[in-house]
Structure formats: structure tokens, C-alpha cells
Amino acid sequence: MNAADKLKNIRVVLCGTSHPGNIGAAARALKTMGLTRLYLVTPAQFPDPEARWRAVRATDILARATLCANLDEALNGVAFAVACSARSREVAVPEVPAREAARRVIDAASGQQAALVFGNETHGLTTAEVNKCRLLATIPANPKYSSLNLAAAVQVFAYELRMAAMDGAARGEKSGSRAFASFEEVEGFYEQLERTMVEVGFLNPQHPKKLMPRLRRLFARAQLEKEEVNILRGLLKALGRLRSGRR
């Protein structure tokens, strides 16, 4: 099962949302991360123009949102639900950070329905609601101000779900098809560089200090490409001509 299919098995449930703008912003957050299924439990106001405005090009998510009378209805058919909360609390279910929760939701979502559940902007989820879920997930936040905006919290969880679904695939630097310079080309450049520095009196062969090792380290980090070595050697040659012209 691929990443996109797993994400399609995950619903995001917003309970008792007060501000329609947050519903729209949450829809946008879901769509940017490849999630599609929004469930709304007794929102204060929906549908609403503010929700559509904040959804931007994710109004399709809003149009297909499922309205529910209570959390039980929204979790119907769900095998693995996670309560999302800004704060730790005494509940019956284990508490894990968002990243760990996302991994477990993605594991569960191959072949089963999973859900993330978010509470109201002011009061969060009730203890009874949290206890209907399998885990309580929290975003590790500033203890002095841990109150993320609802849609921002949805964005962080949706992002973690996508990262977990893509797993290692997204990590590490892009390499593409870079044409690296050969060993000899790079060494030839270093020789020319050293020679030029000696000629202009910048490097004293009697007291070379750490100059060449430092420069080698710098260019080694850059992982020189073929064309770049050509540019650098061309530049050194131009400078060399200048010097011989002087003699």
C-alpha cells in the first residue's frame, strides 16, 4: 500500500469548532499534506463564507466534509483513533508525542480506517472524548505558552502523517544527476591553487601553516563538479598570465 493510499484512510475529526475560519484553514492544511477526509462534529457555524475563504483552493475538502451529531458517529468504522491535545492530562490512554503518534496512525492506516480527533479552540477535548481514542498525542510546545491555533495544530499533525507515510523517502539532500569532478581533476586544481598562492607570496612554502589543508576541507565540502573545477582553474590561469606579463 503506497503513502497516498494510507493517507486516504485517515479522517480528521474537528469537535465543536467555534470559528469557521479555522475549519477552512484546517481543510487547506489537510489538502497540502495529501489528506482528504474532514469530519465536523457540531461546528458552531458551517458552511460559512469565512471557512471557504480560508480554505483557498481546498474548498473541495469542505464540500465533501461529513457533518456529525457526536464523536461516536464520526468514529464509526475507525480502527485506530488518536486524540490530539496541546496539554498533557490524566487520561486512561497512553500519551505520546505527535511524531510517534503519526507513525502509529500510518501503521494502522494500511487497510484500516484511522482518525485524528481535535477539540474545541477554547476547551479542547473532554476526558470522555479522549478516552474514546487509543492514544493521546501532544505537540511538544513551549510550556509557558502551549496554545497552538487549531488549524496550526492540524497542520503539524497532517505534516507528521505525511512525513511518516513517506518515511525515509523524503529525507536527505537531493542529489540529482550531478557531474562530479574526477579525483585527478580535483587534485590538479589543488596543485595549481597552491602554485599560484606561492607565486603571489600568499603561501610561504617554508611556513605553509594549515593553509592548503583548510582550503582542501572547504572544497571537499562543496563536492566539486566538473564544470566548477574548469571555472576555478580558468580563473587561476587568468591570474597566472597576469603574473607572467609582469615579469
Next chain:
Amino acid sequence: MNAADKLKNIRVVLCGTSHPGNIGAAARALKTMGLTRLYLVTPAQFPDPEARWRAVRATDILARATLCANLDEALNGVAFAVACSARSREVAVPEVPAREAARRVIDAASGQQAALVFGNETHGLTTAEVNKCRLLATIPANPKYSSLNLAAAVQVFAYELRMAAMDGAARGEKSGSRAFASFEEVEGFYEQLERTMVEVGFLNPQHPKKLMPRLRRLFARAQLEKEEVNILRGLLKALGRLRSGRR
């Protein structure tokens, strides 16, 4: 250096923000993750009641925000800047995912200033702006709809920074061994390099081709340190003296 102190060395720069609500929401996002320093480059409207409303209890971040006339001003004194963008593109700097970028910013932020740079809501950052940074960081998003709300993107990056800072602290990592060159030092080196190349006739200002962008890309990958910039500038100066001696 502990996690909280590292986060204090990181500034978040918003360039040309159109909607004051996004500035407020970004301030809230920063504060929830323990970040405190907001820089605003030519915002369309600031201060603004909508910004204050969306900041909720993070209005202190807004009150202490630094207004700047351009990106150079905002990056003054910064040793490690990362451009944040929704999309991949052809630029001189290496591209990495948000998580990897956050680790590298946190490494740099022990004892040095670091920055995350965000563009305007509609147009993002210009290529010139991205090229002033050391890395381009992207949030791996749905290729069919990758347009995160600006404040939502700030929230994701701020979250990753906090996670990276806590992670490093948990592992008791030693970090901050590398002393990166500041933004001004690196730009000063590029200017001197370009001037020297023009003087020796290696670079024709009428037909510059892609020479400077190529060299910027090379040195961007190398992630120049303070001492290395000093060596390179010293070398260029030695070559310059040679040239004036010839006249």
C-alpha cells in the same frame, strides 16, 4: 548551550507579507515553539489590529518585532540563513527538506545567529533572495496542492526547530563547533571575487554568463566558515596587490 538558548538565537524573517493576519498567526506560532524574534521586511500593513487579534497571547512578539527595509538588513549579523519555500526551484543553494534544515539551523544556532526566511503569500521569495541564504528548505507537500498558508508553514518550521533543539539536548550533543561566516562577510567575499575577476579580464561584465551564480552555488555548498572567508579574501587581496604593482 541548552535548547531554549539556541531557539533564542534564531530569527524568523517574513518578507513582504500581504495579510497582517498572517503576521499575527506567525507570531503565535513562534511563541508556542519557544521562538521569540520576528523580523518583518516591508510588510503591507503593520502594526494592525488583525495581526494583534490573530497573535492572541503572543502580542509581545509583535511588539518586539524588527521592521526592516530589505532582506540584507534583516540578515545583518546572521551566520546561517535558510530560505523556506513551498516549491523546489533552480537556485544556487542546496535544497533540503524542512526537518534536515531545522537540524542544521539548530547546530549553527549555538553561539551564532541563524535565520529562517519566508516570502510573500503569493509570490514567495525571489531567486536573488534565496541565493542570499545557505540552504533552500521545503516542506514535503502534496504535489497537486503544495500551497501552505504562510503562518502554517511558519508553524511547521518552528515545530521542527523545537523538535531538533530538544532532540539535540536529549542526546547531549556537542554542537556549534563550526564558526560560520556572517552574511556580510560572505557577501563581501563575493563582491571582491567578482571585482578581481573583472580586473583580470576573466569576467566580462558585458557578458557575465553564469559565472557568478556558478561560483556562488559552489561556495554555498561549502557552507563557508569565518576563517575560510578570511583566507579567500586574503588571497584575492594578494592577487590585487600584484595587479596594482604591475601598473
